[in-house]
Amino acid sequence: MNTQDNQSDETTDFGFEQVKKGEKAGRVREVFDSVADQYDVMNDLMSGGLHRLWKRFTIELSAVRSGQTVLDIAGGTGDLAAKFSKLVGNDGNVILADINAAMLSVGRDRLIDKGALNNISVVQADAQFLPFEDNSIDCITIAFGLRNVTDKDTALRSMHRVLKPGGRLLVLEFSKPTSPLLSKIYDAYSFAALPIMGKLIADDADSYRYLAESIRKHPDQDTLLDMVEDAGFVDCRYHNMTGGIVAVHRGIKG
Amino acid sequence: MQHDPAVITGICRAVELAIERAVRLSPGTATQLQGLHPLDVAIHCTEPTISIFAFIDAAGMVKLASYRETKPTVAIEATWRDFGKLATAADPAAALINGDIKISGDTAALLQVQRVISDLDVDWEAPLVDALGPLLGHQIANIVRAIVHGTKSTHRRVKRQLSEFILEEGRLSPSAGELDAFFSDIDDLVLRADRVESRLTRLKKRVSTLVETVK
Ligand SMILES: C[S@@+](CC[C@H](N)C(=O)[O-])C[C@H]1O[C@@H](n2cnc3c(N)ncnc32)[C@H](O)[C@@H]1O
Numbered sequence: 001m002n003t004q005d006n007q008s009d010e011t012t013d014f015g016f017e018q019v020k021k022g023e024k025a026g027r028v029r030e031v032f033d034s035v036a037d038q039y040d041v042m043n044d045l046m047s048g049g050l051h052r053l054w055k056r057f058t059i060e061l062s063a064v065r066s067g068q069t070v071l072d073i074a075g076g077t078g079d080l081a082a083k084f085s086k087l088v089g090n091d092g093n094v095i096l097a098d099i100n101a102a103m104l105s106v107g108r109d110r111l112i113d114k115g116a117l118n119n120i121s122v123v124q125a126d127a128q129f130l131p132f133e134d135n136s137i138d139c140i141t142i143a144f145g146l147r148n149v150t151d152k153d154t155a156l157r158s159m160h161r162v163l164k165p166g167g168r169l170l171v172l173e174f175s176k177p178t179s180p181l182l183s184k185i186y187d188a189y190s191f192a193a194l195p196i197m198g199k200l201i202a203d204d205a206d207s208y209r210y211l212a213e214s215i216r217k218h219p220d221q222d223t224l225l226d227m228v229e230d231a232g233f234v235d236c237r238y239h240n241m242t243g244g245i246v247a248v249h250r251g252i253k254g
Numbered sequence: 255m256q257h258d259p260a261v262i263t264g265i266c267r268a269v270e271l272a273i274e275r276a277v278r279l280s281p282g283t284a285t286q287l288q289g290l291h292p293l294d295v296a297i298h299c300t301e302p303t304i305s306i307f308a309f310i311d312a313a314g315m316v317k318l319a320s321y322r323e324t325k326p327t328v329a330i331e332a333t334w335r336d337f338g339k340l341a342t343a344a345d346p347a348a349a350l351i352n353g354d355i356k357i358s359g360d361t362a363a364l365l366q367v368q369r370v371i372s373d374l375d376v377d378w379e380a381p382l383v384d385a386l387g388p389l390l391g392h393q394i395a396n397i398v399r400a401i402v403h404g405t406k407s408t409h410r411r412v413k414r415q416l417s418e419f420i421l422e423e424g425r426l427s428p429s430a431g432e433l434d435a436f437f438s439d440i441d442d443l444v445l446r447a448d449r450v451e452s453r454l455t456r457l458k459k460r461v462s463t464l465v466e467t468v469k
C-alpha cells in the first residue's frame with residue numbers, strides 16, 4: 001500500500017461501510033486473517049459445494065495447456081493453483097499470489113499436503129501492483145478476489161500489463177442474480193444465514209457479514225464487462241452461473 | 255434456452271466420478287484408456303445448445319468438460335430429440351444412419367473408445383439422478399447408456415442370455431432363425447407400443463384442450 005493512499009480522503013466501500021481508500025486493504029486483511037483457517041470449510045458450507053463447480057468451469061474456460069505460465073491472484077488457499085499445477089505439467093509454472101500472508105500460509109501447507117508444489121511458486125502480492133514482468137503470463141485467474149481490491153480498475157490494468165499478448169484473464173466473482181425471486185432468496189440467505197453460519201463455525205459473524213455486503217457492492221455483470229474492456233482487454237464476455245449468483249468474465253489481451 | 259454452466263459442469267463431474275469408480279475396479283481398462291490418449295470427443299446437442307467434451311488425459315483418466323478449445327478427434331452432433339430417439343431406438347445403427355445425427359472426424363477412434371468403455375460396468379444412473387433428479391437424470395442416463403453401449407449390444411446381450419437360458423433349461427432349442435424371428439417380433443411390439451403411447455399422449459392432450467374449451 002502506498003502512503004499517498006493513506007493520506008487521501010477519498011473513500012471506498014468496505015461492505016456497506018465507507019472507509020478511506022487507504023484503510024480498505026488493512027480492513028480486508030483483518031477479515032482474511034481471521035477466516036484463513038476455516039476458509040475452505042466455510043467455502044464448501046456456504047456455497048453447498050457449488051464453488052467447486054464454479055471454479056471448475058472457470059478452469060475449463062482458461063483452456064490452459066501444458067507448459068504455460070498461470071497466475072492465480074487473490075488465490076487464497078490455492079485450490080485453483082493446485083488444479084492448474086496438473087494442467088501445466090512439469091514444463092509449466094503456476095504462481096499462487098495473494099495479499100494476505102495468513103491465507104498464503106494455509107495455501108502453502110495445503111499444496112505441500114497434495115504434493116503439488118514443484119511447479120508452483122507462492123508470492124505475496126497486491127493485485128493492483130503485480131510484481132511481474134510485462135508480457136510474461138499466459139493466463140490470469142482471480143476468483144472471488146476482485147471485490148476485495150481497493151481500486152479494481154488499477155488491478156485490471158496491472159493484470160493486462162503482465163499478460164502476454166493473446167493471454168487470457170478470467171474473473172470469477174459474485175454477481176447479480178438474473179431473476180428477482182432468486183435475488184430475494186439469495187439476499188435472505190446471505191444477510192441472515194451467512195453471518196450466523198460464520199458465527200457458529202468460525203465464531204466470526206462480522207467477517208461473514210462483510211463477505212455478504214461486499215458481494216452486493218460488487219459491480220454487476222455488465223458494469224464489470226465494461227471495466228474489463230476499459231482496462232484494454234478485447235473479446236470480452238461473461239457467463240452467468242447458478243442464475244447469476246456468480247459470473248465468470250473473460251478478456252483477452254489483444 | 256440458456257443453460258447454466260455450473261449444472262453442466264456438475265453433471266460432467268458426476269459422470270466422471272462414475273467412470274473413475276468403474277475404471278478403478280477394472281485395472282486393465284486404465285491401461286487401454288491410456289493407450290487412447292490424446293483423444294477428444296465433442297458431443298454437441300442443439301435445441302437447447304449444450305456441448306459436452308469427453309477426453310482422455312495422459313494418466314488414462316476419462317475427463318468431461320462443458321467447454322474445451324482443443325480440436326476434437328471426433329464430433330457428434332444432434333438435437334436433443336434425436337439423441338433421445340437414439341437412446342430408445344430398437345436399432346441404434348439404423349437410427350444413426352437414418353436419423354439426423356451428424357458424426358464428423360475420426361469415427362474409428364470413437365469405436366475404439368466405445369469398445370473400451372462399453373466393457374466397463376459404469377453406474378450411469380445414480381450420479382445423474384443425484385445431479386438432476388429422477389426424471390431428467392434417468393432420461394439422460396438412458397442416452398449415455400445408448401451412446402456408450404449402443405442399444406444393439408444390449409439387445410445382443412439379452413439375446414445371448416435368453417438363448418443360454420433357453421438352452422440350459424432344455425425345454426426347447428430354437429434355431430438361430432427362430433430366435434431372430436422372435437426378436438423381430440419383440441422389436442415390432444416395442445414399436446407398436448411406442449406408437450400406442452404417443453397416440454395416448456396425443457389423445458390426452460386433446461382431451462385436456464377440450465376440457466379447457468368447455469370450461
Ligand atoms: C474470498 S478469498 C478467495 C480465495 C480463492 N481465490 C478462492 O476462490 O477460494 C479472497 C482473497 O483475496 C485476497 N485479496 C484481497 N485483496 C487483495 C489484493 N488487493 N490483492 C491480492 N489479493 C487480495 C484475500 O487475501 C483473500 O485471500
